[in-house]
Amino acid sequence: MLIANLMAERELDVWDCLSAVSDPELDEPITDMNFVERVEVSDDMEVRVEFRLPTYWCSPNFAFLMAFGIRAEVTALPWVRGVTVHLKDHCLGDDVNDGVNSGRSFHEIFAENCDGAALGEVVEKFMAKAFDRRQEVMLLGLKAMGRSVEEIVAMPLATLKRVRFTGEEELRQLPRYLDILAVRGLASAEEDPAFPTWQGGRIAPDDLVAHLGRLRSTRINMEFNGALCRGLAKTRYKEVEIGADGPTLVDFMAGRVPPRQATGARR
Amino acid sequence: MYKTPDGKEIFVLDGHTHFWDGSPENQSNVHGKQFIDCFYAYHTNLSPPEHLWEKARFEKYSEDDIYRDLFVDGPDDMAIIQTTVLRDFYKNGFGCLERSTDMARRHPERFIVNGSFDPRDGEKALEYIHYMKENFDIQGVKMYTAEWNGGSKGWALNDPAAYKCFELCEKLGIKNIHVHKGPTIIPLSKDAFSVDDVDYAATDFQNLNWIVEHCGLPRLDDFCWIAVQETNVYAGLAVALPFIHARPRYFAEVIAELLFWVGEDKILFGSDYAIWTPGWLVDKFWNFQIPDDIAQERGVQLTDEIKEKILGLNAARLYGIDVEAKKKQLSGAPVQIAAE
Numbered sequence: 182m183l184i185a186n187l188m189a190e191r192e193l194d195v196w197d198c199l200s201a202v203s204d205p206e207l208d209e210p211i212t213d214m215n216f217v218e219r220v221e222v223s224d225d226m227e228v229r230v231e232f233r234l235p236t237y238w239c240s241p242n243f244a245f246l247m248a249f250g251i252r253a254e255v256t257a258l259p260w261v262r263g264v265t266v267h268l269k270d271h272c273l274g275d276d277v278n279d280g281v282n283s284g285r286s287f288h289e290i291f292a293e294n295c296d297g298a299a300l301g302e303v304v305e306k307f308m309a310k311a312f313d314r315r316q317e318v319m320l321l322g323l324k325a326m327g328r329s330v331e332e333i334v335a336m337p338l339a340t341l342k343r344v345r346f347t348g349e350e351e352l353r354q355l356p357r358y359l360d361i362l363a364v365r366g367l368a369s370a371e372e373d374p375a376f377p378t379w380q381g382g383r384i385a386p387d388d389l390v391a392h393l394g395r396l397r398s399t400r401i402n403m404e405f406n407g408a409l410c411r412g413l414a415k416t417r418y419k420e421v422e423i424g425a426d427g428p429t430l431v432d433f434m435a436g437r438v439p440p441r442q443a444t445g446a447r448r
Numbered sequence: 449m450y451k452t453p454d455g456k457e458i459f460v461l462d463g464h465t466h467f468w469d470g471s472p473e474n475q476s477n478v479h480g481k482q483f484i485d486c487f488y489a490y491h492t493n494l495s496p497p498e499h500l501w502e503k504a505r506f507e508k509y510s511e512d513d514i515y516r517d518l519f520v521d522g523p524d525d526m527a528i529i530q531t532t533v534l535r536d537f538y539k540n541g542f543g544c545l546e547r548s549t550d551m552a553r554r555h556p557e558r559f560i561v562n563g564s565f566d567p568r569d570g571e572k573a574l575e576y577i578h579y580m581k582e583n584f585d586i587q588g589v590k591m592y593t594a595e596w597n598g599g600s601k602g603w604a605l606n607d608p609a610a611y612k613c614f615e616l617c618e619k620l621g622i623k624n625i626h627v628h629k630g631p632t633i634i635p636l637s638k639d640a641f642s643v644d645d646v647d648y649a650a651t652d653f654q655n656l657n658w659i660v661e662h663c664g665l666p667r668l669d670d671f672c673w674i675a676v677q678e679t680n681v682y683a684g685l686a687v688a689l690p691f692i693h694a695r696p697r698y699f700a701e702v703i704a705e706l707l708f709w710v711g712e713d714k715i716l717f718g719s720d721y722a723i724w725t726p727g728w729l730v731d732k733f734w735n736f737q738i739p740d741d742i743a744q745e746r747g748v749q750l751t752d753e754i755k756e757k758i759l760g761l762n763a764a765r766l767y768g769i770d771v772e773a774k775k776k777q778l779s780g781a782p783v784q785i786a787a788e
Contacts, residue, residue: 206666235489236486236489237479237482237483237485237486238482238483238486238594238630238631239631240631240639240640240641241631241636241640242636242637242638242640245636270482272479272482291636291637300636300637301637302637302638302639303636303637303638303639306639310669397745398668398669398672398673398705398709399669401668401669401698401701401702401705402665402666402667402668402669402670404698404701405665405666405668405688405691405698405701405702406665406666408691408694408695408698409493409665409666409687412493412494412694413489413490413493415493416489416492416493417489
């Protein structure tokens with residue numbers, strides 16, 4: 182029983198760390214999207230992660246990014262001796278699986294599949310969209326708290342960090358927004374403006390409405406895709422096999438245990 | 449014809465429908481199976497439960513099925529059948545011009561059948577465009593840029609070979625280019641769903657109408673930016689519209705964006721039959737209102753007049769249909785299921 186507990190704990194460790202891997206298109210953790218189907222930890226600390234995307238045709242470059250993201254996060258756990266990542270039912274699945282499990286670097290594998298080009302363009306595009314979405318949450322949150330336009334566009338980073346948000350989405354996105362500001366080098370010192378544009382410029386008070394209009398378009402697109410992907414994933418995941426001993430804790434966590442009445446009524 | 453609750457008759461031109469054969473007998477490989485399975489996932493995910501089909505019927509439906517679903521049980525007055533060949537995946541093609549034309553021959557007053565070509569075929573593509581015009585007098589084509597063709601896993605509208613084809617379309621009067629962005633796979637360094645090529649093609653071919661199906665989804669935001677700059681770019685509502693049932697608020701946000709950026713004269717209804725049937729879609733659309741907060745934020749309305757444009761008048765304009773004359777013609781030929 183003690184060993185069983187230990188193994189369950191290690192499985193949960195893996196599930197935890199997988200939440201740091203996001204779908205680039207949606208800027209949502211792959212665990213929230215229910216893309217991860219199975220985590221197995223062997224007696225000798227080898228981890229196997231199986232994941233499946235909402236359709237066979239999902240963007241292969243994103244599949245590559247997520248597969249390598251999984252490998253990086255799981256490898257970083259101190260007790261892990263080896264990792265196998267398996268993408269199921271995907272049009273480029275063999276290439277992704279061969280690449281991610283070869284032990285070679287992401288850039289090496291990736292360059293092979295795009296005539297030597299780097300991933301720059303597409304990563305840049307989706308980071309910009311993630312930035313838009315996270316920034317919009319912060320701006321709308323501050324507006325809802327009654328902060329003036331002038332105050333918002335001039336707000337230094339230190340002030341933003343001290344704002345007491347109460348909304349669930351603001352609390353979820355604040356660290357993600359601060360993170361992308363830092364990673365991108367847009368704001369890191371306390372006195373840096375908290376709301377630069379993606380190009381590093383400032384937002385004039387008169388431009389805030391138009392700026393928010395643009396962020397809104399990005400968000401609606403991402404939310405729409407997120408809703409589509411969640412629905413398709415749910416439809417596809419009905420096929421998932423639950424182990425012989427019935428569902429375990431992680432099956433429930435991954436949301437792959439169908440509601441009772443639905444099992445008999447499947448078409 | 450859709451009859452509104454207060455008795456008004458609305459002309460419905462369904463801009464995006466299919467007559468496909470995705471049955472296992474016709475599949476060439478796993479990709480063919482996965483393609484129809486993906487469509488079926490869209491169907492099961494977004495249809496109201498009472499409109500769900502059995503898988504076998506979804507894979508291949510009959511001439512009677514399509515006629516009944518669109519015109520008898522459904523409110524369509526006319527429907528545009530789009531061609532999607534997928535010859536690397538299906539033995540006899542998925543949705544073919546010849547098979548659709550045979551089906552449409554029973555009710556020519558109700559169907560417009562569009563063609564398709566693959567610019568990667570080079571000279572043969574040009575010959576094929578001539579063939580389609582001479583034998584089928586097509587007015588439009590459906591372009592599926594994610595189609596596989598041997599080693600190629602997709603193409604772009606602004607490829608030089610594609611431009612040669614569009615030049616010929618313009619010359620022959622094939623004016624309506626329906627574009628479906630699926631994931632173009634290689635090179636991986638590019639955004640697989642990018643709609644940038646629509647921008648180039650629409651700028652360079654001002655005399656052609658570019659109808660972007662699924663309103664550019666999953667790149668709705670990029671598409672809106674392009675459509676606002678190009679007067680000859682239109683948004684097809686297929687895939688977005690079914691959200692009206694499962695996620696009405698999302699749909700409200702999407703239609704508000706489209707009305708704001710693209711405008712009420714350039715949005716086209718399409719059921720994407722047989723993924724969804726037009727009956728419930730049109731009924732829900734007619735009875736739909738954008739919630740006040742969303743309408744106010746974007747400063748747009750979805751009035752009855754705008755709905756009428758979206759459901760049929762906008763597409764009728766693109767296809768040169770005199771709606772009053774067509775209504776008269778159809779009222780003289782009421783719908784009926786032909787005896788088997």
